[in-house]
Amino acid sequence: MSALLSGNAWVNPFLGVLQAAQVALGGVAHVFGFAGDSHGQPAWPWPKRLAVEILLIDAGVARQLALALAATGGALLLAIAGLFWRKLRLALFAAAVLAAWFAPWPDTSLWLADAVPTSFQTTPFSVEAVARGALHYARDCAACHGDTGRGDGPRAASLVRWPPTVVGPLLGHRLDGELFWRVQHGMHARDGAPTMPAFASRLSDADTWAILDYLKVLAAGGGVRDGDGWPVPVALPVLDVRCGDAPAEPLARWRAGQRVRAVAIDASAPPPLEDPRWQTLLLSRDGALPPPSEAARWGASGKASCVAVTPGAWDAFAGIAGIEAQRFAGSQLIADRDGWLRAEAKPGDPAWADATLLCAAGGGRGERVTRGRADSLTSLLLRIDAEPVRYVKGGYVH
Ligand code: HEC
Structure with a gap:
């Protein structure tokens, strides 16, 4: 960066x-x-x-x-x-x-x-794809690449070449379209011997892209668990949002260039108050969406009332945050105006006093910021604004 x-x-x-x-x-x-x-x-x-x-x-x-x-x-x-x-x-x-x-x-x-014919192809990073990719990953990839993507699956030791870990800079060093090609058509050693099998006959194009989205979640979550922050910047995933009893709409339209604070709510972690500095996106457990009338009541009382309605949003955000889905309630994530997720606060830290900047454009990653200062959130936001992500993904300069 x-x-x-x-x-x-x-x-x-x-x-x-x-x-x-x-x-x-x-x-x-x-x-x-x-x-x-x-x-x-x-x-x-x-x-x-x-x-x-x-x-x-x-x-x-x-x-x-x-x-x-x-x-x-x-x-x-x-x-x-x-x-x-x-x-x-x-x-x-x-x-x-x-x-x-x-x-x-x-x-x-x-x-x-x-280059390969698909070098410059990509698809949008979405909650739906992450959820589908997770299923296919468990079925087709985990035996070699390991449940957490660290290349330590049960079959890994028996292979000619050790599968690489995705919890690190790997995904940032590759074009999405070239990863796609390798998964579809397999990989070979210099002498032509296959090192990684081809999946073109087992996986559709859409499912292959979905697995690549899931790999991004594995990379992000693994980086947080290691205390290193996100090895590559992570965008807000595509999903649908419903505010009160209005019809659902795509996140990008709802966000309209604003910052987003995603908050995982449940009975013990109720929705926070709305805040003009960002759009608040509520995440609730799969299948446990608050009825529109309840959300509308929150809106009337000044509480945030816009909920992610795409199934799998809770798991996708928990995965990105590196937190087990069962323990995710009360966690918060902030995305900047460009739609990059940047910082995380653990449950019970409404003031972001002990937040972690997971994607610091200045190079430092997984940094604790502004511990215990009264205006910690403001300084966090100022810092995020002052250091936009100029992400280079296999040659894409953003
Ligand atoms: C039989 C074991 C095996 C299975 C199953 C497998 N891989 Fe691999 N994978 C490997 C090995 C070995 C490598 C390293 C190959 C090399 O560097 O030549 C690799 C490399 C990769 C890479 C890195 C490519 C790069 O550009 O360096 C990605 C991404 C990947 N695999 C994704 C997947 C996905 C997604 C699946 C499931 C659809 C999968 N793999 C299934 C063994 C496997």
């Missing part, structure tokens, strides 16, 4: 432009029919792609690439000028050749990565 870039403030926007250009190029190729579809979405037509995720870590290579692009662009301009400017044509052409010749292109292995 941004700490990697201190002193190289231009790198992030530069890589953002590169990334946008590469995605746009893929889109253009698709529109003009050079690239067909793969797994129901536009395919990436080339065997390579820009490895923006590597460039982000190595600012030196990024700088060299920027210079090489500038030199090549300059060469092109000089050559075009030479076409029109007769008198100086020879000199301009010579300069163009020199600029192109000396463009300091870094070794291609440093900035190009192998």
Whole structure:
């Protein structure tokens, strides 16, 4: 994240432009029919792609690439000028050749990565997918990858290669679309021997994406349990919200760019009062949604009355928070205005006096913040606003 870039403030926007250009190029190729579809979405037509995720870590290579692009662009301009400017044509052409010749292109292995047709595909992170993904994960993946995703399933020791843990930076280092491809088509060692089985015949595209969403929950929850915070930023999952007796609507429309505080309620942890600093999203146990009339009564008394109605929301948020579902009541999570989950408070801490910043853009993760200060929540919110998540997911600069 941004700490990697201190002193190289231009790198992030530069890589953002590169990334946008590469995605746009893929889109253009698709529109003009050079690239067909793969797994129901536009395919990436080339065997390579820009490895923006590597460039982000190595600012030196990024700088060299920027210079090489500038030199090549300059060469092109000089050559075009030479076409029109007769008198100086020879000199301009010579300069163009020199600029192109000396463009300091870094070794291609440093900035190009192998691509697959699904490289740039993604699907939205949703509660529904997390719930479905959990079932498929238990059936198809846990034997090797372990119930908690740490690569310690009962079959792991008997494999040629040890399955990696997802509780760490792995998911952040990979494009979602490339993880999807590997799960569907399997993985192989250099000598061609299979290391991880292919699941194309067992799992539909949608179920494969769903498992990848569940892996994000395993990664987040595992990171919290280890005391390290979330290894990769986690977005508010897609779900439906019902306020009082109004019809349910999608979270994104209801949130309308506001911060969200998610609060897990039950008989012992009643809904909190509404607060203008955020939208309060109530989570209640599966199947135990308060009837609309009760929620409407809360609204009338100034209490929060908007409830997540998508089944599985409780488990998904508890999983992300790294708390067992049975002990989740009373917990709270805060999402920033961009929709990234950022901080968590344990049950019985309404003032966020002992909150944990689980996703700190400045690099520190799993930090305890503002312990015991009266204005702890305000300073937490200010800090979250001041340090937006610039998330780089396998090359996506947000
Ligand atoms: C038979 C054991 C086995 C099963 C079952 C299995 N995996 Fe794997 N998985 C592996 C091994 C081994 C690797 C490491 C392969 C390698 O690096 O070549 C791996 C690697 C991965 C990776 C990392 C890919 C990367 O880019 O590094 C992901 C993600 C993954 N598996 C997801 C899944 C999912 C999802 C399922 C269930 C649908 C699953 N695996 C089922 C053994 C297994």
